Amino acid sequence: MDLSLAVEHWARSAPDRIAVASAKEELTFVQLMLRAQVLSAHLRRSPGLRVGIRTQDPVAMAVGFHAAVLAGKALVVLDPAWPQELLTASARRLGATSVVTDPEQATVLQALGFSTHPVPVDATDPLRPVRPASPERELLVICTSGSSGEPKAIVRSRGSWQESLASGAAILGAVPAAVTLCPGPISHGLGLYALVESLHTGGTLLASGHWNTETVHTLLGRYACTRIVSVPTIIQRLLDTAADGSLASLDTVVSGGEPLPAPTVEMIFAQTPAAACIEYYGSSEHSLIAYRRRWPGETPGGNFIGMPFPGVKLHIHRGEQSSPEGAIFVDSPFNASGYDSSGAVSIDRCGSSTGVGDLGRLLADGRLELLGRGGAMLNLNGNNVHPGEIVQAFARLGLADIRIRMVSREGKKTLLAYSCTDPQSGPELAGRLRELLPSYKIPRELVFLDRWPLTASGKIADAELTDAFVPGLAKVPLR
CATH class of the missing domain: 3.30.300.30 (ANL, C-terminal domain)
Structure with a gap:
């Protein structure tokens, strides 16, 4: 379903269901829709196709994202962790001269020469029907680490995200009844995807914006969390610090970024009632690629070996013809359009497939074994460095x-x-x-x-x- 139609559906059919909650605020689906309507009107008057968003607040991110969807704008996600020099250079290079942000950050951004759009704190207008945009229309520009000081800007279409949501939601446990805790950064790929996935499927997202023990404990004390989506290190911190009974409703754990250590998997099943632990491999350039289910009693170590998501086709560019391993190339409807043309890099292409330097091999049963990343890229707690x-x-x-x-x-x-x-x-x-x-x-x-x-x-x-x-x-x- 189209992103804008999905949120409108939940706003009309389940208006009082909580769409997103932080430790400070919660927003129902109808409140989200109404606030996004107000902000979208301002964004339509903003010149250019693109608008930036810079926030750690999950509620602001939800409203800002959906407002951009309604306005037909492409949202450039500006990492709050960036220093000012990198922020200014990247935003201007990508054409994001106006930025959706929190009131406390607006003054700083205005001093840097940006115009700002505050996220509405209330809305009283009636709920209006939406008009979906073309799936080919640019939706997001997500920046990731590159081999230079300039982050690589990945361009995603509406259709690519909608296709990935349709394919992956059931596998990853994203259903209307899910109450998903995302205890990591909301502006990074994993957290942002979890937010959009939850809104699209009618679930409730609990988010802290960044790891904060007190905030996460507050959310777990208020809501019956059924699902966790995060990277292994934060999942482990959560298990180490969660109060007794705070995870009593947990059903599903979803991990991305890097493989879960076997001891963490053991703790998930020993300390919580979780029935499923799913680990997936993807990239910002490709979205979902492959997944596997984890179980207690596994032997430690080993590479990620998973089944491609429905719709994903893989092939390997071998370094040597006699070797079964090489660079992974992905062909799927979830693929990004590529890197923004304002940057100095271009994505590796082979027909309709693209690669980002990850290495692996295909097994006889169709599963993919991931062997790491070429080019000396490091994966630190889910962040590519x-x-x-x-x-x-x-x-x-x-x-x-x-x-x-x-x-x-x-x-x-x-x-x-x-x-x-x-x-x-x-x-x-x-x-x-x-x-x-x-x-x-x-x-x-x-x-x-x-x-x-x-x-x-x-x-x-x-x-x-x-x-x-x-x-x-x-x-x-x-x-």
């Missing part, structure tokens, strides 16, 4: 000789930076990095080495840049 972007930020601060590694500390992934230069002041360096990078891309520490570990051929041995290699040398905390 390219070391080159971090290295460039250090270079702008005069530290050109930097290596980035992802390590595990006390069972949690974290980034470390290494240098063979003279030690520098940590607080000053950390402050300057915050002007260039979102907080999750700033390494935990910068380690100053006397020498690089080398391979037999004299190259730097990145694999040896672990905590074990550093015997009490200078370490500067960066966050």
